[in-house]
Amino acid sequence: MHGKKLYSKAGIYQYIADMIHLVQLIHPNEGRRIALVDEARLILLDNHYSVYELAQEALKEGKKLGACIDASLSQGTLDYEKVYECKSDWQLLPAFDLPENPAACIVSGTGLTHKSSALNRQSMHQAEQHELTDSMQMYQWGVEGGKPSENSIGIQAEWFYKGQADVLRAHGEALEVPSFGEDGGEEPEVAGIYVVDSHGTPRRLGFCTANEFSDHKMEKKNYLYLAPSKLRNCAIGPELVLGHDFQDISGKVRIYREGKSIWTKEIHTGEKYMAHSLANLEYHHFKYPGHRIPFQAHVHFFGADAFSFGEQIQLEDKDLMEVHWEGMGRALRNTLHISSEKEKMFYIRKMEV
Structure with missing residues (x-):
């Protein structure tokens, strides 16, 4: 309690x-x-x-x-x-969902908000040591303009779409690498939970522990593959915390294989560790009219500062991913499931006229 x-x-x-x-x-x-x-x-x-x-x-x-x-x-x-x-x-169940109308819940996220994340992206896509990638440049823009003064609009961060409420998984459920996927890796984050009221005003309910989960191998091929690399299931929970201030949150991420820890890392998030203020990230997400439709819901990830792929850890089937943030309740645990099915061609049928 x-x-x-x-x-x-x-x-x-x-x-x-x-x-x-x-x-x-x-x-x-x-x-x-x-x-x-x-x-x-x-x-x-x-x-x-x-x-x-x-x-x-x-x-x-x-x-x-x-x-x-x-x-x-x-x-x-x-x-x-x-x-x-x-x-x-x-x-x-997931700490938040929209059971009666999953399509009315947008699951999305903001990237390049933490320096470590930007450095990991830089190392993925860097051609020459002295050159900054577009990703690192965008992070630097956040450092310079992501925390504007009150009543001012700051620089926009990277934004990505993950799906609708049916991509959300609960504590204890598996996160899947689909047949068309190349990889699956944890991204330990905090997600903001929002509902839109009957007048079209977004209301923040609170925050929850999250594993944003992405296909880093696909993303590494070319940063323009970031969008499809994010279209994967993800986990939030087990608890939704009402009243948290999102200033300074610390924790740990761990990977277990056959019951033994193979990798662990201290993690940090909140405005103290980010290039953007929460208000700036929320403004740029909700400035779009399509994100302020009455009775809509939003689950929005705020980025990570460590993940195992950045340290050359290759996750395997049945590995256990654990994310724990101090003050955010119990740890979120999910196993990795790699689909054994082969990718199959999917055909679109033409409507009869």
């Missing part, structure tokens, strides 16, 4: 919290639920069955999220450890 715990006359725990951690779950018989993290346990919420639904109800009623959560707390609890270790009939 994060915050002060009180006991109400109704017999339900109520919370006054600086940060609230939520998870989404599903049961084969009982369906979807939201739960409040009280660390050793999960307290189930009634009335709402997705974080998106909870957020839209709060906006409609003009209430704070905390008040809506408090009013929905039930007396039902789950053992978080069993759920987290996948030893329960309850299964964690």
Whole structure:
């Protein structure tokens, strides 16, 4: 639990919290639920069955999220450890999704926000030691103009599209290298979670631990292949954190093979470590009218400062990727699954006229 715990006359725990951690779950018989993290346990919420639904109800009623959560707390609890270790009939879902209309959730990201990421890209595509690649130049633009003064517009960062809500995976699920893919590698990040209200105003709900997951071999061939290299599934969760400030976040990323750690790295994110301010990145994402459609949702990745591919680590089938950020809840773990199928030609059928 994060915050002060009180006991109400109704017999339900109520919370006054600086940060609230939520998870989404599903049961084969009982369906979807939201739960409040009280660390050793999960307290189930009634009335709402997705974080998106909870957020839209709060906006409609003009209430704070905390008040809506408090009013929905039930007396039902789950053992978080069993759920987290996948030893329960309850299964964690992505920390946020749009179950009724996945196509209305844009999954995207911002690249070249961290110096280490830019240096990794530079080493992939550099022709001459003394020359800066386009990627490194774009990072330098961010250093020079990515943190404008208040009410000023800064330089735009690199932007990429990953898909819609159906590309999101949960803690414990596999991330797949498809038959047409060349590689799959972790990218330990933090993702911002947003909903758009009925008036077209984006609202940030919070942040969650994320593995953006990309095809780095494809990207290395030519930086113009960045766009298709990003069209892969990705993971967020297990917890959505409401109330985090995104200033200074540290953690670790680890790769396990057959139960043994083969690579680990300290990681950092937040405005302290980035070339751009959060406000600048959010402005440039939401300045497009197509990103402010009422009732739309967004999952947006903010970049990484370390990943194993940059240190010549080649992930193998069944490797376990772990991302943990301090203050962001439990670690996100996903295995790598390399498809054994061969790429097949896909034919488009002509409409009959």
